[in-house]
Structures are given as C-alpha cells and as structure tokens.
Amino acid sequence: GGDGGDGGGGGDDAVTVAFVPKLQGSPYFEAMNTGAEQAVEDIDGLEWIYQGPTDASATAQADVVRSMIQQQVDVLIVAPNDPDSLAPLMQEAADNGIKVATSDTDAPDSVRELFVSQATAEGIGTTTMDTLAEAMGEEGEYAIVSCGETAENLNSWIEVEQAHQEEAYPDMELVEVGYSGEDSAANAQMATDFMNAYPDLKGLIGQCTTSAVGVAQAVRDAGRVGEVFSVGVGTPASMVPYLEEGSSSGSILWDVEQFGYLTAWAGLQLGQGNELAETNAVNDAITAAEYSADDSTLLLGPPTVFDAENAGEYDY
Amino acid sequence: MSEQNTAAPAPDTTLVVQSRSEETRMAAIIRTLLTRRELMLVVALIVLLIVMFSLSAAGVTNGPFNGRAMAGNLINVVPLAMLALAEMIVILTGRGSIDLSVGSIVSLVSMVFGFMYGVWGMPLWTSIIGAVVVGGLLGAVNGALVAFLGFPPLIATLATYYAYWSLAIVINDQQPISSPEIQELYDTARSIPIFGSGFPSIPAGVFLFLIPTVIVVWYLVNRAPLGRRLYAVGTNDVAAKWAGIDLVRTRFTAFVLSGAISGLVAVVTVGQFASARPDAGNAGSGMALPAITIAVLAGVAITGGIGKVSGVVIAALLVTWLNAGILLLFPGNHGTQYQLLALGVLLVGAALLNGYTNRRYHIIG
Amino acid sequence: MTDVIPRVRLTGISKRFGAVRAIRHADLEVLPGSVHALVGENGAGKSTLIKILAGAESSDSGEIAIDERVVSFASTTDAIAAGIATVYQEPQLFGELTVAENIFIGRERRHRGVVDWKKQHGEVSELLELMGLPERYATVPIDELSIATKQQVAIAKALAQDASVLILDEPSAILTDAEIDVLFGVVRRLQERGVAIIYISHRLDELFRIADTVTVMRDGETTGTHAIADMTVRSIAEEMVGGLEVAENRRRDLTGAAPVLELDGLTRGNDFRDVNVRVGEGEVVALYGLVGSGSSEISAALWGMKKATSGRILLDGGPVAPRSPRHAQKLGIGLLPADRKGQGMFSFQTIAFNISAGRIGKFARGGLWFDGKKARSVARDMISRLAIKTRNERYPIASLSGGNAQKVVLARQLVEVPRVLVLEEPSQGVDIRAKEEIHTIIEELADQGVTVLVVTSDLPEALRIADRVVVVRAGTTTAEFGPDATQVDVLAAAAGDAAQTEEVGS
Amino acid sequence: MTDLLTRDIPAAGKRRTRVLPRALSTQEMVLIGVLIVLWILLGAFTPNFLTAQSIQPLLASAAPIALIGIGMTAVIVTAGIDISVAAMLMVCAVVMAKLMVDLSWPMPLALLAGILLGGLCGLFNGILITLGRVHPIIITFGTSNIFMFLGWRIFDSKVVNGIPTSVGVLGRGADGRFLGVPYSFLIVIVLAALLWWYMRYTAGGRHFYAIGNDQNAARLVGIRVQKRTIIPYVLTGLGVGLAAMVAMANGTQTLAQSVGQGIELQAIAAVVIGGTSIVGGRGSVLGTLLGALLVQTVTSGTIQLGWAPQLANFFVGVAIIIAVGADLLQQRLTRKAS
C-alpha cells in the first residue's frame, strides 16, 4: 500500500498530492504508485497519498475522494471510474481550495485543471488495432472482451478501435463486444464462448488488464495458438508467458511506473502553481512530456507495444 | 397451577426492569442496553465520537474529524439508511423474509429515472414519483412471488436480483445517462448551510430524501395500521391469520414498500453521481448486503417481529462515521480494507449479541 | 409388590421455567412390567416431568434412578442409551423422511458404517404389523400420513428402541377407539415382556382398562400413588382437582329465543357433514366432541378458514359465507382459537398489542393513525374487567400465566363485542380458578345478549356453561341435550351409543 | 379399520417394495430433460455448441459452481445457508498462489493447504453459527467481510503473477482431460457421488435432513444437532478450497483479487434450481450438479446465440423462478392429493 504523509499539508512547504485510483490491488495502479514513490524520493517537497476503493465503482470511489477533501490535501488527482459522477465532487474539492486533476482517465466536463494522459485514446485504440490487424493478416472476424460495462476509458478505446478498423482494415469484421467483469476466469470463458459462437473468429482483444490475459489463456486452452490471435491492454509481467508462447500477439501499454512518476510530478507543479512548458523534461526516462494548453493535457508519450522480447524487463 | 395465579405476575422480560430489589443496578443497566438495541447503539456512537475526536485532537488522524467532516459524511447515510429501512419493513414480516433485490431495483430504477428525467424530458416531480412507482412495481413482483405464490423470499429476491440487474444493463446498452438535466440533480447531494454559517453544512439529500423517508416509514411502522400488522405477522403469522389479518396482503405490501423506497434511493444515487448508472446498486458487493447489515446491527430480528426505525437510523450513522473514521486513521489501501473488517466484526458481534439477548431474556421462544 | 426393585425412581424433582414452577416436588416409582398412569390437570407438570426423565429437559433438583442406580442425563441420547423410549405429546417426526427412517432416526441399524436399509425395512415391517399398519407404509414420507397414523408411527418408533421403560404422553388423545385397541394390545405385550410403562392420559375411564397404578399430579407436585383397583374415576378426579368446589351449572332453557346462528346441513368433504346447530340470542351452546371428531373444522368454517362444500350458515336468518377471518369479523362473528400459543398469542408483544391485534382498524383514527393511547386504555379496561393478573398492559403476553394469557386472547374478541362468539376450548391449559373466571365471563357475555358457541372437548366445561349441548361425533352432529343432561348421557352419545342419540337441531 | 388405513395414501403407483427413499426426484428428472432439450436446441441454433471444444470448457467453468454448490446443498438441507463462499474462495486461491509463487511450495502441497484452509474457514462459520445460535445468513454475511479483509491483506494490493502452468491441468486446457472430460469436472463427479452416497446411505447424512426438517425434534431423538450442523459448513469450506483451485486453473497465470466474485449467488442458484428446498429438509447433490450445468449452459448459450451476454443473468433469474415455482406447484398438488 501507499504511504500517507502526515496529512493536512501542515506548517512546512511540502505539497501533499493525493491520488485516488479506480481500485486498489490492480497491478496497473500499484505500479503507478511505485513510480510515484520514486518521485517522492527524487523530489523534495512532494508528499504522496495513495488510497483506492475496494471495487471499481463510482460509489466506492466517491467515499475515498470525499475523505481526501476532508483531509484537506493540496492536490487531488483522480482516475475516475465514472467521470460524470466525479465532476461534482471535483467541484466540491476545488471549492475547498484543493487543486484538482485527473490521470489515466479524463473527466473533461469537470473543473480539473490538468489531465495527465498516458497516451491518447487515439494512440491506444489505433495501436491496439494495428497490432491485431498485423497478427491477423488484416482480415477476418474479431471480438472484444471488455470488463466493466461502464468503464469510460475502455469504452472510448473500443470506439477508436472500431472506427480505425472500419477505415483502415475493411476486410476485418467486429462480431461482438462482451463485458465479463474483472475476473480472468470469466473473461477467459467469454472468449471461449466467442470462439465457439464464431468458428471463423480470428482475433480477440482483451480490453483491460485482466481480460488481456484472459483472452490469451482462452486461446491457449482451446489449443488454437496460431489460428486465433489475441492482443490486449495487459501489464507486461502477467503477459510474458503468453507473449512467449504466442497465444498473445502483443500487449499495448506504456511504462506505467514512469506514468506514476509523471503524475506525481505534475501534481507537485500544480500545487506549487508552476506553469507547464510545452515539452517537459521530468527525469531521465521522461525527457519530453508534451503539454497542450488547449485541453490542459500532459501526455506521457506514445503507447508501447510489449512483445516477447521486451515484456520480461518489467516487474509489474 | 395456583402457583402461576397467586404469585406476582411473572416479571416482564423486555420492557420493564425486573423487581429492582432482586436485580443489581449493574444488571439492570446491562439488561436495558441489551434489550434496547437503540440505546446500546447510542452508547457505541458516543464512544466512537469521543475516540475519534480525541484521536483527531491528538493529531493521529490524517485529517480533522470534526462536525464538518461528520456532516459531509451524512451523504452516505442517505441511501444506506433508506435501504436499511426498506429491509427492516420486509424482515419484520418474518418467515425468513429478506429482500436481496434492492440493489438491482436501485440500478434498474436509476436507468428508468434517467430516461424519464434526462432523456424524455419529463418534469422532475413526475419523474421522481415515476421512479417510486416503478420501484414499487418491481417490489410488487417480489411480493407477488412471495405472498401469492409462496416462494421463499430469499429465492424470489435472488431471482429478481439477477433479472433486474440484467435489465438495468441491457436497457441502455450499459451506457450511463448523464444529460445536463441529470447533472444538475447533483444539487440534491450538495451541502447546504441550513443552520446558518456557524454550523457545518448538511447535504441537501438528508432533508430532501432521508428525513421524509424516515418520517414516512416511522409513521407506517408505528402509527399506521399496517405497522401493527407487520409486527403481528412477523411475531406469529398463524395467530395473525386467526386474528383476521390478511397475511398475503401484509407481506405483499411490505415488498412493495421496500421496492418503492429502493426506487427513491435510485433518485438519490442519480443525484449523488450526477448520472444514471446501470450499476448504481450493484457495484462491488451491491447495496443490499450493507443495507441488511445495518438492519441486523440495528437489532432487527431476522425471525421477524422486532425492529425499530430509530435503531436503523442510529446504526446507519454509526457505520458511516466509523467508516469515515477508519479512512482518516489508516492511510493507503489499508483504510478501505479495515472498513471491511470493521463491518464484518460488527455484524458478527451484533448477531451473536442478538442471539444471546434473546436467550438470556427469553425474547423469542 | 414393594420388594420388587423399581425400574424407575424419581425423587424430589423440581423445575422452573423462569418464574413458572412447573414441577415443585415430584416423586415417582415405576415397577417393571407395570403400566403406571400419570394424571393431572392441564399444566400440572406431567409432560415436563417425563421430559426430565427422557433427558429432554434438565431438572433443577432431585434424583433419577434406573434400577436403583442414580443416573444423570445430559441429553436425550443418554436417556435412550439407558433404555428409556418416549412418545412425546407432539409426535417428533420428520416430514420429509420415510416411516422407516423416522423409526430408526438417531439409532440407525448400520452395516459397515452404512445404514442397513434392508434390515431396517425388515424390522419396520414387523413393527408396522404389530401396530396394525400395512407394510408398504415403510417407504412413505411421513408428510403423506394422517395425524393419527403419525402418532402410531411415533409409538412404533419408541417400540423399536427395545426399551425397558416406555413413556407415552397422551397417546390416545387423537386416536380412534379401534386405534386405541391396537395401542392397548401393544402396551400389554410390552408389559408382559417386563417393560415399565408410564402412561399419561386425560381419559380417566380408559385407565381402568390398561393401568395398574396411578399417580396424580397437582400444581407440579405428585399428590399420591394408588393401585388402580382402589380408585374410581371420581376419586381420581377429586384428587386431581384438590377438592375445589365446582360452581352450579348454568341451565337455562332458552330454546324459545330468536335464532341468531344456524348451521343447516353444513358439510365439508371428509371433515364434517350434515352439521345442524341452532343458537339463539343470548344462548350458550356447547359443541361437544372428542378430539378428532371434526368440531374444530366446523369452527374453522365459521371463521372463514375453511370453506363448506354444501349446507348453509345462517346469521339472523340470512345465509352468509365467511370468506376469511376478516370477513367473518365483519359479519359480526368473533372467534377464540383453540391453540393459545400457536394461534392466539403474539408472544413477545405487549398485552395491549395482543388485545388490539384483532381489530387494528378499530384503533386507527380515520383508518390512518393508530391510536396507541386508546389501545392501552382499552387494554387496561380489559385487564380490570377480566381480572387479568399483570402489573400493567405493557408487559409482554409471554410473561403471563396460561390462564391470564388466555384471558388476553379472549379480550381480543371483546374489543368490539361480536354478535356471535365462537370459543374453541376456552379453558384449555388453564388452571381451575382461571377456568372458573373464564366461565363467568362467558356467562356475563351471554347475559348481555351475545350468542355463544363453545366448541369443546371438555365435558364438565360443556355441562357447566352451556344451555344446550350438541354432540359431534365422526364429523356430524348426533345428539342434543337440554339443560338437564347428565355426564353419562352426553359421554355415551359422543362415544357412539346409538340408544342415546336423540333428535338433532330443530 | 382397513378403510381408515388406506385413506391416508393416494392409491396409485405406491405398490412397489422400495427399501430406500426415492433415488431421483421429479425435479431432477425434469432438469435432465430440460438440459437435454436446451443442449439440442443450442446445438441446432449455434454453430458449435454441441462440440467438444464448447462442452469441455463449459464443464470446466461449471466445475467451481458445482464444487461449492455440492457442499452448499448439505448446508441448505440442514436449513442453513453460506453467503461467505465467494470471499472464502478468494482467501483460498491467494494462499495457494502465494505458497506456490512466493514460497515455492510444490503444487500439490500448496493446493492441499489451500483446500484445508477452506475447511478451516468453514469450521469458523460452523462454530459461530452453532454456538451463537444465530441465523446463518447473518453470520456468513459477517464472516464474508472478514474473509474478504483477510484475502485483500494477503494479496497485499498486488496480483500474483507467474502461477505455474502445471496448475493448468485442472483448467479448461487440452492437457487436463480424461476421456475428453476435464479433470476439474471429474473431481466434481467424484465429490458429488461421495456426498450423494453419504447423504443417502449413511446415518450421518440422513441426520442432515432430520435437522433441516425439525431441529428441535432432531435434538429429541438424540441427534447431536450442534456437532452435526457444523459438518456441512466444513464440507462447504473444503468444496470452496477445491473450487478455488479450479477457479485459479480456469483463470490465467495471474491471480487477481476479483477471483470468484459473485459465485456465492451462482452456487445458491444452482442449489435451488436443483430442487433443494431453501427451508431445509429436502434436496440432493445430484440436482445441484444439474443446476450448476444449467446455470453455465444459460450463460454460455446466451453468448453463443449471439445475444447480449448481459441477458444471461436475466435468464438465470427466470430459471430460478421456473424451477422453484414448478417445485412449489408439485408440492401443492401432492398435498391436495393426500
């Protein structure tokens, strides 16, 4: 778990940045936390609070956000489960003198002053589709196994994927989008059912970190490696075995720890009232994070495609 | 036989303290606390507040635990207490009555309300009444299954739990509705300085939804003829039948009320989240389980016939402030995890206490 | 006789339930090969005493000795192991299990750890034959049997234990004469095998057919043990009652009064047929029948709980068909149910609650606002009118003694004085004093013009309060007696003596 | 006398000389029929439903539901219920995974430890329920939260990566089959057969029914009700341990906190669809097995028909109502007949 500061942004000049992920225990957000804690070590005057709800729902997340407002943190960064639900709460935080920002998932209609973006939805969706298309030979049926029905960012990626496919790969066909929650066994069973429902199915997308592994597992269990190709948005450590055996053709993600670092750093800037430059050198790894003043978005960079070669280098 | 007649009437077991000479003061206090759950809850609440205030004053907490914080957290009490009252009404009627479907009703009615108010542009009051009516209808399905057809309540509401949840998701292709009208509803969740600037602001939902519901439920349970029938049926349904009480109608009404309150909770959650969400009442472990937990903690007997509105409200406050306190005490993920533990221990403890009290003071059997 | 070692010896047993002293000081000695009757009024403590012997209740003090060895039973298992088999007043059977399983439950015949179904089946067949039941019952689930057959299964089950002590708690109450003959045959055979039998019954006459010895209990005490040969029904009854004077019988001839309630050829399938009763204004008529005679079904029909299939119910001359208790109430009928605990009491609710529960609408102002004050004041009024012994109306009814609880349930019917009051077993399980008080209340009601139908299986009660007694036997009204009937006449009619049957109804 | 005796029993068809209670209930026979019809229909209207590569994973996915449902049947027969199984499953799964990954225990040992832990959790439930003499639904709501807390703490906010592929033999993969049937489902069959035998043929098993029928009467005939009541909870716990193992194998090489979410209601659904009475005293493990298959058939069938997968829950709800409704109707008819 994350380490809290002594809270309240007491007498010292330290800036307390609180981050509320979509849910706790997800390797993705825990990796962000790891990166942020590195930032705390590197940068003076940064304090970091990380507290997440036990389930990825707007309800549970609101409780934690409310608690952060009560704790009078300096900067509040949220990865909203439901941006619309969170907008009013962010307003409330702002009314209480807290600087608010989003990370990972944006809440465009809110008072957030900054969105720290891992990659654009454009970038993720397009890269995912390109990776799948390449594996499938740019033709055939594919299906998407997503997780929460209402997860805003997953749904926006699905939109991009579909649009990009229609435009760039007319010989491919999306046959079904299913939602099976965050349980990889359920994800895998759904992928299996898709393969049975559409015997000619050639491609599968696992839209979240559990289903990225789930669809690959389903391909492995069905013994159809090489016939059905899967890609997904999975964390590298969990994807390694599947990438190596070929049940997964690629995992589209970004350097999550660096993304956490960037989020913490951006929070500090916000708290200190610093203007962001158009390109920001944050540390050795993040040398050119682009900031767009139009939509107040700080971008980590393009997504990375993990494959059998590079996935093993990460421990999340 | 004359024993029973000549001796003083057997001492009361629940309401009046036994002949004081025989019972020590301490025993009397313990008996009162055990048999009057709402008093025990008040004591627990006071202890919690004292502990939290002192910890807060000592600077151990991550943030101040003060009137403002407490007032802010009342926002959580609104749906929780309302659903717990709904559960109480159902559980009171006994024979294993329980409503597992309240969370799914909240989800489904949220969407229906979202359509009515946010999409079809119906007036607010009409939409709210519509939500309550639709909730009542969904509850009526439960009631019909249980009261008319004889389904065990657990089964009937398990089935509708699945069915309503599924409908909530497919009704709008799993998309939440958050049109501008809906977003403005957040005003109902906003805090308002009702007692003037010197006092902490209270979430509007408390006045708009919770207090009216508490008053109505209090009236229904304690003053309406229906309430008498609920307690009678829950205490002994055979005797109720012989006394001329219509069991079917009473049980049916209980489920309808539970559904109607859940429908109103849907409006609350739509306001609170500024969007109508198909998972409003099913996210995580759902809303039914916490509601049942509050009811049990409040001393509502799962066997029926025992339970009080005041107990439910106090229990909801206790759990909400306890949860808030835990978040302030434990940073990081541990906070939300300890909430689980606290709820579990409270529930098991309350249940064991209910069991012990019933045996010790022969309340049942 | 005295030099035989008693099989069972209970000395100085006492037992309290909260404030109720169910057993105060009971001694009992049962010899092997004897049938020992245990009698006493309702609530005298008979069932409690034998439950203590059966290990189902613990005693507060006293000693149990089997074959002069002092034992202590922590559970029924211990008692069963010591050779004590019990048939409880309410048959303890499992509806979903078969007859064979029920007979062996808890002591299954096993073969290498597995239930030996064949062997059990064989033994069960023998037992069923002994009880005069067909063998094919063995695999029938209990729920598919009638109450009387269930009772017989319960006895068969006790027999299967191969016990040295057999306790029968009112086994004959729900059996027909033919079934009782079978039962007695079984008892005699066991007696010959040297089994000690404790036999509880309220039918004193049958004791002279079966018992050797009788012990009388009163107020939780055993008052004496006698050889049955030295006793008569009358002497036993006197000892049970303890010499309390019984008041004068009510005997008024009101046959001329305008009929208020008439049952005309009322019939319902197997439950009852061709029932004819007429009750006039202010009259008290007793519908007397032994348990199982169908009289309770007749009152259920009056109360809208069961539908008559043919015949008519007339109220003030007009036909009515009660659909539900509520409808019956609206027609002006009130009913006191027989089973106080099961059908009458809301046990952990207050007296005021219990009194108002039958007429909730009455206490609701405008049908919307339940007037608690009024309910309490009515309750206080009832408490003083019916002399209910309690400190106040806010005590739970469960804290009252049986007689006082009965008065509370009765008070529920009097909140709005009904035109016709049906009282089922109004004094069952209450002590003599309370019984007398309840009878006085009934008389007063009748004097106020209430039409009263008392459905009872208590003959002295029927004769004590009724202006006329109508006898129900095997589901139909067979005889009617005016004010000068004697016990013997009525009993004979109820037992089926054709010579005693007079013309019925009007 | 004779007419009195024959009056009790509906005349027709009772003349066989059975020694044992009925082997197959009507509900079970109907369920078998419904399953056959469903499978044929699905086979006709989907491209692949009736093929090995669809049925095998279906069996594997039904296995955890069945494994939990089997124990739950015994619990419900005693008139109890266990809501905590999902949380318990998470605890067992994470302990198994961590023992293998972090402490490098050999797989069988780690799995065994996890299964025993399930039994221990069940024992905890059983003791609280019998000693506290409180309604089991309340106690297990509470322990569910406690187990969930434990599970989350053991997960320590991380997923467990790198679960050995050897666990996969218990999953839906091709290497885990015997005569084409997934091992996990074979475990289900063996366990169901064992418990079916136990509940039908042994005294201890019959006592579950007696307790569920009438706990007080059971006490009076000398059944040690408290001790007996604990056993089904322990059995359920062990079943949950096995289910955790299978769920892990059905999942991926990564174990996350969401494992098993919602399975408690699926298991209860399987039990009641299988004809076990929720008020106790009646039911059988065989019905539960069929119920689990029905639940998973409905879920997979909905997807394979190309309908919105979210509708599956709706059909599960409808299946519960039909199954229990049919049972109620049948009971009402027999009661009328007698």
Ligand SMILES: Nc1ncnc2c1ncn2[C@@H]1O[C@H](COP(=O)(O)OP(=O)(O)OP(=O)(O)O)[C@@H](O)[C@H]1O
């Ligand atoms: N479990 C109990 N709790 C409280 N009081 C009890 C309990 N069981 C019996 N009593 C009381 O103890 C007294 C004796 O009851 P018991 O059942 O032994 O009488 P009985 O002689 O068997 O009467 P009957 O002839 O009606 O069967 C009664 O006053 C009864 O109300």
Ligand SMILES: Nc1ncnc2c1ncn2[C@@H]1O[C@H](COP(=O)(O)OP(=O)(O)OP(=O)(O)O)[C@@H](O)[C@H]1O
């Ligand atoms: N037996 C009953 N069971 C359940 N609900 C009932 C019953 N009787 C009445 N109600 C409800 O209470 C309301 C009032 O009914 P009604 O006017 O018949 O009562 P009332 O006339 O005041 O009662 P009473 O006839 O006992 O004085 C009705 O709207 C009905 O919904």
Ligand SMILES: [Mg+2]
């Ligand atoms: Mg008795």
Ligand SMILES: [Mg+2]
């Ligand atoms: Mg009226």
